Amino acid sequence: xxxxxxxxxxxxxxxxxxxxxxxxxxxxxxxxxxxxxxxxxxxxxxxxxxxxxxxxxxxxxxxxxxxxxxxxxxxxxxxxxxxxxxxxxxxxxxxxxxxxxxxxxxxxxxxxxxxxxxxxxxxxxxxxxxxxxxxxxx
Numbered sequence: 001x002x003x004x005x006x007x008x009x010x011x012x013x014x015x016x017x018x019x020x021x022x023x024x025x026x027x028x029x030x031x032x033x034x035x036x037x038x039x040x041x042x043x044x045x046x047x048x049x050x051x052x053x054x055x056x057x058x059x060x061x062x063x064x065x066x067x068x069x070x071x072x073x074x075x076x077x078x079x080x081x082x083x084x085x086x087x088x089x090x091x092x093x094x095x096x097x098x099x100x101x102x103x104x105x106x107x108x109x110x111x112x113x114x115x116x117x118x119x120x121x122x123x124x125x126x127x128x129x130x131x132x133x134x135x136x137x138x
Contacts, residue, residue, distance in 0.1 A: 004032060004136040011129050012048075012122035016064045016093070020055045021132060022117040025103075026110060028134040037105040037138035044131055047090035047124040049097035055117040063121075067093050090123035097121060105136070 006028035010019055021041075029039055043050050053059055070093070077088020101118060104111045112118070122128055 002138055004138075006134040006136070008132055008134075009129055010120055010132060012120070012124075012127060014090075014122050014124040014126050014128055016067065017122050018053075018055070018060055018063065019120045019122070020117050021050075021120050022055075022112070024132070025118050025134055029105060029110060029136060030108075032136065033108070034105060034136065034138050035108050037136045039103045039105055039110065040100060040133075040135040040137070041103070041118060042100040042133045042135070043120055044133070045094070045099070045124075045128070047087055047094050047122070048128070048130055049094045049099055049121045049123065050101050050132075051097050051119060051121065052101055052103075052112070052116050053119055054115040055119060056115075067096075067123075070096065085125075087123075087125045090125060093121075093123045105138075 008024050025041055071089045073089045079088035079091055080086055
């Protein structure tokens with residue numbers, strides 16, 4: 001088994017910004033010209049997530065609206081009482097969505113559905129620079 005590690009950075013505005021990172025992940029994987037592998041995509045941080053969605057205008061509104069119902073920005077969070085940074089909601093949302101995804105590489109192509117993209121969601125209440133790690137196992 002061989003493991004390859006790649007990474008790239010994404011600059012975000014925060015506030016539940018959803019960024020399509022499919023192309024960056026594809027670039028990190030396809031440059032190795034591998035036929036088959038397991039591709040792990042991970043973002044470091046406790047107020048940021050990765051998931052797979054259809055990156056289209058309706059879902060770009062639906063997902064934040066659904067998360068606002070689950071972990072509202074204006075709710076009181078014990079985290080904020082401790083740190084006074086106002087981003088308790090961001091930690092809760094990131095914990096629910098998760099910070100990684102796995103995509104198989106089969107016959108040289110990432111196996112994403114026709115309407116499926118890999119997205120980074122930055123929930124923090126300020127702009128951030130995020131590092132996305134792509135680990136390829138073959």
